[in-house]
Amino acid sequence: MQVTSPAPSLCVVVLAPVITVFMLLVAKVMRNDSLATALFWGGLATQLAVSVLVALRVFAGEVLVYAFGGWPPPAGVVLIANRVAGVFLLAGITVVFACAVALKWFLRDMRDDSVAAYAFTLLFASGYAGVVLTTDLFNIYVMMELLCISSYALISLKKGRAVAAALKYAVFGGLAGLMLALSAGVVYGLNGSMYFGDVSLAGVASLGAAGGVVVLMTVWSLSFFSALFPSHFWLPDAHSEAAPPFSAILSGVSILTGFYVLVRLSAAGLSHMGFMASLIQVLAQAGAIYAAVAMLVQRDIKRVLAYSTVLNTAYVFMGLTAGVDGVSAALLHALTHALGKALAFLSIGMIVKQVGSRDIYVLEGAGRAVPIVLIPLTASILNLVGVPPFPGFVSKVTLYKALMTHGSLSAALVLVLTSGIAALSYVRLLEHLWHPPVKRVGVPKLPLTMSFAIYGLMAAMVLLSVVCTSLVRIFNDALVAQHTVYSLAKLVVS
């Protein structure tokens, strides 16, 4: 393992979009739309290119470290990219990029002009990169707020009831953010450092009552951002009311951050914390059953997908309590779900926009009118069901095996059972879309940009299905070495 420090590319990945936002404001003042569009693409493309570079370097065996101002932890902010971070950075930024490509087509439904949508998409991308790379509890709070405030804004951009959903999300998200800040401060007070290498959740929990409360607060606020039952109440409204490209990045990318941060904090997840592990296990199982049943009774097609996000979050959190094997399986599942869900939301958004309704009965047969969208949509839904050639199958099987070896029989049972119940909803959805049209639906012309976005994501999914078995092994190795990487990075910086 070779530690490279400083690696300015990490700094570029996080800061390039933010700097672009400042320039966007200038373009807005100048009322120059083409300049704004050019800047937006420049910022996003730079970030994507550099994250490809980061992923390549990480897979060549390097660990990238960048300390802002050269300050070592605990005083300084340190960005670290190991292989897990590299994969998640690349996947997340790819999804954001694909959704940005599709964005142009949906701009007409927005409340404000294009610059607002551009600016918040860039801030979102920046916040995501920050959350993925940072290794400091307080910086996690800052980056999480950047990610979340831009998410609230992205949701509220759509005309209509979206602003109500955004407010609901924002008010409770603000509360969760403050709890994260408070717990970061108390962890510093108890522990003397907020650097992930110095903080262990189990260690903090053993420091008396205050430690226990702080760990509970941290896990709750992070699970809120990942919409773990029962803190999922904001998700069905927020993700179904947002414009389709934003539903896609929220459901695909933003939802995995809370879980991901818990993994960065502790490589074995919560497995070695008795009470916390059983609490999360109970919540995850209850959430999976609830979401699978709730999916069955929805008539709004986007709400079906939103509840499916709650279901998959529950699966991912089940893995968090099943040792390093479980965590690496959960990481893979988060990844396959991110790509599949983003693709599903984008392609359904296309059909919904054409028909003008989200009601599953009104959409009867609407899929057949746009076969070019129906194919990727079917692929993404089969991926969510977990049908063999798709990566969703591999991730579910790996998760099942990890749960079984770890002795969480009930979790494994719930995983199989709820997958079965959810499959009914997915099949119902497909049945309605593949049904011969009951009335004539105007055949839309699929814009080139839109098909780029959809087929790009589908290509990413195919690529993932090729590499996913080796990814589990890579994740496993990276997680085992995670703590050593933190210690090495601290040494190298100071």
Added chain:
Amino acid sequence: MNEVNLFLLNLAIASLLISVGTGIAGTILKRNVVKKVICLGMVSDAVAVLLAFIGFRVKYPSLPPVWLFKEGDEVEHALRVFADPLPQALVVTSIIIGVAFTLFLSVAVVKFYEDYGTLSFEKVLEEVEGEVEEGIE
């Protein structure tokens, strides 16, 4: 630290925790979204003061962490009495985030009120579900 000061410190921390609790309860229970935003502000301020207290842990009386060319014994003395500057940096950051967030919420509330003429988003979201049930959406 003498007993009176200790008592005052505990009183301050207890009252801050109570205002955090009140704020959280208000955010969850109030239906009026403006009141929710005010309660959120309460939590935010109480959390900021609590974070600042962490910088003063066990050290009392303490001095502001300003380093003015100290030498020899003065350095040790300074390290003993200086307040920890890191939590203060955190407080400043969280206040700035709080301002931005409150601004966003205020704008969103105004837009929301303009559109619906009500301040309860729960009411509006319940209506959404009702309409979808009837297949209007």
